[in-house]
Amino acid sequence: MPEKFDCIVVGAGPAGTACAYELAKAGVNVLLLERGEYPGAKNVMGGVLYRKMMEDIIPEFYKEAPLERPIVEQRFMMMDKESAVTFSYKGLEWGREPYNNFTVLRAKFDQWFAEKAVEQGALLVCETVAVECIVENGRVVGVRTDRPDGDIYADVVVLADGVNSLLAKQLGFHREWRPDEVALATMEILKLDKNIIEDRFNLEPNQGCTIEIFGDATKGIVGTGFLYTNKDTLSIGVGTLLSGLIKHKMKPYELLEYVKNHPMIRPYIQGSEPVEYLAHLIPEGGYHSIPKVAGHGVLVVGDAAQLVNAIHREGSNMAMTSGRLAAETIIMAKAQNDFSESMLDQYRMKLMESFIGQDLKKYKDATHHFERFPQYFEQYIPMMNRAASQMFTVDGASKWEKQQKIWRDLGSAKQKFKLARDMMKAWKVMK
Amino acid sequence: MMKAQTIEEKQYLVRFNADTKSHLHVLDPNICLTKCPDKICTIFCPASVYKWEEVRMHVGYEGCHECGSCRIGCPYENIQWEYPRGGYGIVFRLG
Ligand SMILES: Cc1cc2nc3c(=O)[nH]c(=O)nc-3n(C[C@H](O)[C@H](O)[C@H](O)COP(=O)(O)OP(=O)(O)OC[C@H]3O[C@@H](n4cnc5c(N)ncnc54)[C@H](O)[C@@H]3O)c2cc1C
Ligand code: SF4
Numbered sequence A: 001m002p003e004k005f006d007c008i009v010v011g012a013g014p015a016g017t018a019c020a021y022e023l024a025k026a027g028v029n030v031l032l033l034e035r036g037e038y039p040g041a042k043n044v045m046g047g048v049l050y051r052k053m054m055e056d057i058i059p060e061f062y063k064e065a066p067l068e069r070p071i072v073e074q075r076f077m078m079m080d081k082e083s084a085v086t087f088s089y090k091g092l093e094w095g096r097e098p099y100n101n102f103t104v105l106r107a108k109f110d111q112w113f114a115e116k117a118v119e120q121g122a123l124l125v126c127e128t129v130a131v132e133c134i135v136e137n138g139r140v141v142g143v144r145t146d147r148p149d150g151d152i153y154a155d156v157v158v159l160a161d162g163v164n165s166l167l168a169k170q171l172g173f174h175r176e177w178r179p180d181e182v183a184l185a186t187m188e189i190l191k192l193d194k195n196i197i198e199d200r201f202n203l204e205p206n207q208g209c210t211i212e213i214f215g216d217a218t219k220g221i222v223g224t225g226f227l228y229t230n231k232d233t234l235s236i237g238v239g240t241l242l243s244g245l246i247k248h249k250m251k252p253y254e255l256l257e258y259v260k261n262h263p264m265i266r267p268y269i270q271g272s273e274p275v276e277y278l279a280h281l282i283p284e285g286g287y288h289s290i291p292k293v294a295g296h297g298v299l300v301v302g303d304a305a306q307l308v309n310a311i312h313r314e315g316s317n318m319a320m321t322s323g324r325l326a327a328e329t330i331i332m333a334k335a336q337n338d339f340s341e342s343m344l345d346q347y348r349m350k351l352m353e354s355f356i357g358q359d360l361k362k363y364k365d366a367t368h369h370f371e372r373f374p375q376y377f378e379q380y381i382p383m384m385n386r387a388a389s390q391m392f393t394v395d396g397a398s399k400w401e402k403q404q405k406i407w408r409d410l411g412s413a414k415q416k417f418k419l420a421r422d423m424m425k426a427w428k429v430m431k
Numbered sequence B: 001m002m003k004a005q006t007i008e009e010k011q012y013l014v015r016f017n018a019d020t021k022s023h024l025h026v027l028d029p030n031i032c033l034t035k036c037p038d039k040i041c042t043i044f045c046p047a048s049v050y051k052w053e054e055v056r057m058h059v060g061y062e063g064c065h066e067c068g069s070c071r072i073g074c075p076y077e078n079i080q081w082e083y084p085r086g087g088y089g090i091v092f093r094l095g
């Protein structure tokens, strides 16, 4: 007699664990499968976890979860070779309840979160790969695992298997991702004394800072670099569309070295000790790449459904909320004992009505716009740096002369027209 | 000078629990030889798993981060890509 559950969730990342937690809490008999040695063993994130979406699941989680630092300052650097224009917001309201967001290290956080789901009654089984969905008469009825006698059955299967969702692909919910639908990120964790971190980033104990780096961090390719403060480590990384790396024939770890050694970045990390190196994909296809997310007996959540807002580096929060919405739908389906696609499709509707659908729709053309027109990263960020340098350098030239120079730097009338048009277009894809 | 500059040094920071058999297979080395002048997977792979050896591809699967880039980025879909068996492969301790 094969094992049967109400629900099998594949993948114990934020999406799968959120779903399993909510289901278990409602008394649903749920199995949470994870291929890693422990939840988090395969997972990578720069590290910003958003308080709101986590609190929708576990109120006041920050009183016990393994968090690094609450973020009180967010900086955005438009970086050129030897300069940067930086924009920042620091607010102490972010440093106290209810908080805005926190840095986390995923191997620790994911384990903690999965334990919470277990406390609610979910069964967590690690070191097990779901190799395919078992499909009978057009419905998903379970998963085949790589364990001996590894077929497991359920009324409904939730695919929370991340960006490399081989299972959703197997079901034909999407074709293989294109290289311009995923970003490859590499990152290092750097050990550094906590007092030094606080001095360098202008922080009090238990305050954190994030820096997003545009422009020269990716040598003009569409992507970003980041530098985040943890308790006694820093997370530094860089991600670009895979298509960009291919086009420019660039080795991702050499780009990471370039960022680490950049004169605008090096002083922050000097003297630190690298303790881990990590690589992972981020789904960045956005709205147009969202696959089919509901079928007979199956739902797709989190990165597996391309739910990432690359412009605002939000992924873990969308993962959690999508997991929670999937759970709500399953609880409803169970009450009516109906796991058909038309029933489960309510999940897609909830998803599209939530901030996830709204935000992804808002930025639906943004990544592709910046990828198609490389001048934003290659030309306009350096231009902005030259303008700032010109304006703030006191060299005896009048401010009027300086404005003239900046104006000339924008190029011929034709180039200025192009610039104005590009700014309009950028505004349109971002607004 | 920053430490861990080369990919070998970076890989040394990572814990791997390698299986005895590979989860990555280059299907047809002839395609690599004749159609893929840049051997592009040897460039974008973040762990330098692929190394071209004159007529064949050496696949150092033991150091794979399981990121999926080669499956998506090989222009000829010439890489058969699976997850390592449960519990095997890369083990992140922090990130
Ligand atoms: C470098 C980097 C920086 C990022 N920074 C941020 C950030 O600052 N803030 C933010 O919100 N988001 C960030 N993200 C995005 C965020 O990490 C993801 O959106 C989020 O982790 C998605 O959660 P998930 O549960 O859908 O997928 P994952 O976290 O990838 O979890 C999937 C899980 O499924 C398991 N699994 C996969 N296949 C199988 C299978 N067949 N059988 C069993 N188990 C399986 C995996 O081992 C894994 O545990 C970043 C991502 C990267 C790579
Ligand atoms: S990218 Fe594909 S075709 Fe090119 S060398 Fe690698 S495996 Fe061969």
Ligand code: SF4
Pocket: A279, B024, B044, B045, B046, B047, B048, B049, B050, B063, B064, B065, B066, B067, B068, B069, B070, B071
């Ligand atoms: S999955 Fe990523 S790390 Fe592994 S071989 Fe492919 S590109 Fe390299």
